[in-house]
Amino acid sequence: MNDSLHVLGIDIGGTKTIVAIADNNGAIIAQDRINTPREQGPSVVLASIEKALRGLITRHPLRITSIGIGCGGPLDRERGVILTAPNLPGWENLDLCEHFEGLFGVPAYLDNDVNLMALGEARYGAGxxxxxxxxxxxxxxxxxxxxxxxxxxxxxxxxxxxxxxxxxxxxxxxxxxxxxxxxxxxxxxxxxxxxxxxxxxxxxxxxxxxxxxxxxxxxxxxxxxxxxxxxxxxxxxxxxxxxxxxxxxxxxxxxxxxxxxxxxxxxxxxxxxxxxxxxxxxxxxxxxxxxxxxxxxxxxRLGDQAGIVGAVSLALEGEHDEDPSRGKWIALG
Ligand SMILES: [Zn+2]
Incomplete structure (x- = not known):
């Protein structure tokens, strides 16, 4: 494994958002918890997430290879688009992955926030x-x-x-x-x-x-x-x-x-x-x-860290998994 690989995770919630930088074993090196200014619409929320991510990267200048994002749905995971987000007014049909790919120049992956909590608990917590x-x-x-x-x-x-x-x-x-x-x-x-x-x-x-x-x-x-x-x-x-x-x-x-x-x-x-x-x-x-x-x-076991740990896992999964059917139904082994 190449230790120079690192990923970003973003766990977007209706009131709080957590951003993190993690190594290729999924260990979080640093994270930041910010308010989600959802009343001010998506562009203000996205700008505050970008600022927090850039702050992490400035403090930890590591090579980033992918980004994992968790957000409430329903969403279109394959296209990386939020379809509707009941807790986030104005986010309909928002192309979240394209936005962050454009900012950081690496692939971004999106999934339902609770799916990622499940993944976090499965890989690093109670499961x-x-x-x-x-x-x-x-x-x-x-x-x-x-x-x-x-x-x-x-x-x-x-x-x-x-x-x-x-x-x-x-x-x-x-x-x-x-x-x-x-x-x-x-x-x-x-x-x-x-x-x-x-x-x-x-x-x-x-x-x-x-x-x-x-x-x-x-x-x-x-x-x-x-x-x-x-x-x-x-x-x-x-x-x-x-x-x-x-x-x-x-x-x-x-x-x-x-x-x-x-x-x-x-x-x-x-x-x-x-x-x-x-x-x-x-x-x-x-x-x-x-x-x-x-x-x-x-x-x-992970409490309110489950979502960000899962977002990091998603980023790593995207990074290491070339299977085109990724995530739909992957057989064991
Ligand atoms: Zn219902």
Whole structure:
């Protein structure tokens, strides 16, 4: 391996963006975390990312051979184009790879941010050495990723949308425009909405959640976890219910893919055992016994670094993989 090869990674989020420079083993040498000024439109966001990248390169003058970019989708990975980005107004049909290739003169590769978190966990986190891994990211929304032998399974391009499996046919409206998806029940936003609905009932007016959050409108998943740990019954019920819905989602994925490992990441998982316990219980109760026994369910190891580690992995994969079917469905070995 040539130690002079280095790559850039970019993990674009709705509020924060991480940029990094890494060596050809995927070890991050330096990184920078910047705000995403999304309200000011794509050109301002892209200029601030460029500035951060140039700052990294100035401090670490290394030869860059490729760039890996993670961003919310849907996107056209092969063309390197964002199709629509719900969290990034004005990014429709944005040719992200061409932009960065033009700036830095090296190939750029694009993939869904949660796919890259899955890849990061598979190669450098909870899934090291695991043959069949699935990943859920439970945060503002819910995304997923399927990793087979360290490779992402992408289907026609956007496989692994675990957040949009239907849990309740007549459930709440989802961000995707349909109803009753896992995301419409268990994203951080949805958990807070369900909590507010409970808190509006007179019998719940004494719930600790209200005093922790200082008012019903300010309630977040974080407040509900705090109240649950302090013994609040409603808060504990909300986590049990959330864990049951999530457990059904995990059980469905286990039934379809029979993974060895299910990794759960994202900010909502900071609730820890409040969620893990009912998730594991529901999987045990609802998934087929053998398939449930095959799958270990764990929390992610990389925390909010998973996306940037995955972006670096994507850059390296692009660099070393000449296969024209790259990433679509790569057989093991
Ligand atoms: Zn949906």
């Amino acid at each position: 090291i050495g695991v043959d069949y891994m699935t990943y859920f990211n439970i945060g503002t929304g819910i995304g997923g990723g399927i990793v087979i032998g360290e490779r992402l399974y992408r289907g026609c391009g956007n496989a692994g949308e675990f957040g949009h499996q239907i849990i309740l046919p007549d459930g709440p409206e989802c961000t995707c425009g349909k109803h009753g998806c896992l995301e419409s029940l268990c994203s951080g936003t949805a958990i807070a909405r369900r909590a507010r609905e409970y808190l509006q009932m007179p019998e719940n007016s004494a719930s600790l959640i209200l005093s922790v959050a200082r008012g019903i409108q300010a309630v977040t998943a974080h407040h509900i976890a705090e109240a649950a740990r302090a013994g609040d019954e409603l808060a504990q019920r909300i986590w049990r219910e959330t864990g049951t819905y999530l457990g059904l989602g995990v059980a469905n994925v286990i039934s379809i893919l029979n993974p060895r490992l299910v990794v759960l990441g994202g900010g909502v998982m900071e609730a820890g055992d409040l969620l893990m316990e009912p998730i594991r219980q529901t999987v045990q109760d609802r998934a087929m016994t053998q398939l449930a026994a095959d799958a270990e369910i764990v929390t992610g």
